Amino acid sequence: MSRKTLTPAQRRSEILRLLTARQGASIEELCEFLSASPATIRRDLDLLESEAPIQRTHGGAMMRTLRPADQDFAQRESLDIDEKRAIAEKVVSFIQPGSTVFMNDGSTIMAIAHAIVAADLEVFVATPAVNVATRLSAGSKVTSCLLGGIVRQSSLATAGNFTAAMAAQINADIAIISPDGVHAESGITFQSGDDAALAQRMSTQSADTVIVAVASKLQQRQRINAMPLSKKYSLVTGAGEDRLVGLREAGIRVIRIGTSG
């Protein structure tokens, strides 16, 4: 693909495409992908910043968030970004084209949304996360179904009875769930009862359930238990073995992925 030498305009267009697909990228990544020098990429980004909705950052650039309200949200997104991306790529490989997918919300789920768009998968996705749903519906083959309900400003997702009731009407092939904590004794846990109930419902109405969690979520026990650790679930994480003690034994199938590029 990136064999030939592109014209400057094509390169800039490609940068824009990459930034949109992944919400952001480092200069290093762009250099490698477009086989250009950092100086050139920097010049391109400077130029694009003035005529496209992107924002230069240290070491790269990201899509300009429409509203300043999303500021700290974007910050959270960049935490453990490499691990989340690695998890996302793995999870996407589990998704069959044409299937129906449940996803809850969170920055790891958002990373999966980006990966789905990048992979150009044709799927039906139901989610309570506003940002995930809009991301998926923007110029992709995904049919994105937003579960209705009360919008919580903290997470940009819906919650409550409406959300659960609507989820109850949908049957899926796979549920992808990012919990707040994974604990050897308590299993999959959440901070909010609504989130826990929704996760439970999504899981029972899907043929398969995949739990995704960055290392820092493991061995954490939050307020509400949603599901026990069971052989029916797969846990995809980038954590090292030291953070996994007791989890396998408690019954869950663990899929570790390497975070180093």
Next chain:
Amino acid sequence: MSRKTLTPAQRRSEILRLLTARQGASIEELCEFLSASPATIRRDLDLLESEAPIQRTHGGAMMRTLRPADQDFAQRESLDIDEKRAIAEKVVSFIQPGSTVFMNDGSTIMAIAHAIVAADLEVFVATPAVNVATRLSAGSKVTSCLLGGIVRQSSLATAGNFTAAMAAQINADIAIISPDGVHAESGITFQSGDDAALAQRMSTQSADTVIVAVASKLQQRQRINAMPLSKKYSLVTGAGEDRLVGLREAGIRVIRIGTSG
């Protein structure tokens, strides 16, 4: 394939075909493919630029594709901005604190969302518009309820059976509806059947119904009829009397607001 010599016209046509197929190409590539010299290709591109949707760039040419999504959306938001603001302020004065409000989607509705936040109203708002729901939930007293459903990327709103079913569960004090067209004979009309059905539902499940429309929507008849013009509805618009002919007579209560400060 590798014809000996093409006529100039054939060559230009071929260039256009290549550019369309690949979205853009470098002069070097075109030279090789069409076995012509750079000078010739350049002349061709110069000529084509004036009579085809292509754009010359350094080193080649690209298809001239107007950015589809974000540009025209942002553009629409700033269209008739003064009238929309004036309408919004008027409409907000109708909303009782503590009441339940239905709103559909559109840039006029978005203006109303801004006004509600500015007025610091404490209300419950149900809407299919993602941007409206998130705007309302961000740091305000509003409880914002997003109607679930399939996300349409064009309007950033949900639509379909899920949306209607969820709206059917909610009873409101006031429905604020921005239609695609208001016509003396056909009444309130929409481009999409889903939108029309939702508007209908919102209206019947509310004690009051307010139609908002900028001047350019008046006297327009779109594909689908939603509701007739009735005394039960109020139309808030900034249009002059010339655009209102026949509407009052058809039965709707018209509230004109001045657009000048």
Next chain:
DNA sequence: ATCATTTTGATCGTTTTTGATTGCTTTCAG
């Protein structure tokens, strides 16, 4: 075949683009 016209490819001076170099600033770990 001859002449006028168009098209083409080459040349050359100018402009744009590019990647390396050089100090300066930001970031982050200790």
Next chain:
DNA sequence: CTGAAAGCAATCAAAAACGATCAAAATGAT
């Protein structure tokens, strides 16, 4: 708080692309 490391802007020379010009080649009409 300090120092190393990474990122950055500025500068510069080489390379690539450009536009203009012109003569050769192709085309078409007489």
